[in-house]
Amino acid sequence: MKLQLSFSSFFSNTLLSAVFLFFSATAFAQPLPVLSNLQQDQQLAGNERFLLVLVSQPGCSYCELIEEEILKPMQISGHYDAKLLFRNLIIHDDRSMTDLTGIRLDTSEFARRYGTSLTPTLLFLDPQNSTELVQKMVGISTVEMYGYYVDKAVAQASDKLQMSSTQP
Numbered sequence: 001m002k003l004q005l006s007f008s009s010f011f012s013n014t015l016l017s018a019v020f021l022f023f024s025a026t027a028f029a030q031p032l033p034v035l036s037n038l039q040q041d042q043q044l045a046g047n048e049r050f051l052l053v054l055v056s057q058p059g060c061s062y063c064e065l066i067e068e069e070i071l072k073p074m075q076i077s078g079h080y081d082a083k084l085l086f087r088n089l090i091i092h093d094d095r096s097m098t099d100l101t102g103i104r105l106d107t108s109e110f111a112r113r114y115g116t117s118l119t120p121t122l123l124f125l126d127p128q129n130s131t132e133l134v135q136k137m138v139g140i141s142t143v144e145m146y147g148y149y150v151d152k153a154v155a156q157a158s159d160k161l162q163m164s165s166t167q168p
Helices: 002-027 038-045 061-077 107-112 143-166
Strands: 050-056 084-090 096-098 104-106 121-125
Touching (some): 038 050, 038 084, 050 061, 050 143, 061 084, 084 107, 084 143, 096 107, 121 143
Antiparallel strands (some): 050 121
16 A cells, blocks of 8 residues: 555656646747848758748737747747747837848838738748748637647648759
């Protein structure tokens, strides 16, 4: 009986510790890096990685939901490091950024280049020419399936980027 209690206590403590560590890592995860200079991100990405850009705005609860529940855990996992760079393009708050040609422009204007004014939106961009690798994802219908759709789009974008880099 004493052995069962010890095992039960050990299992409970281990499980609680694992849950605590998971939520601690997620809670203290760094925010997504802000998209501020596409030229620098182009150099960081090289030819092997693309940009996954969350178009968000201050006060957007769905943007926060996607960042906290989907994108930060993806970023923390490390499984996507070789495929993409995570970025947050914050619009409607007087921010500016540098595009690939070196021109400074308002972030909302940059988002409009992709027909995007609604948040949240995910863009999957080729860092070499700023083109969309796959169709953007606008809005969120269900959190439960959203991660699946993001993962599917990441795989498609990665495949398309690899194909374009091997063609002459």
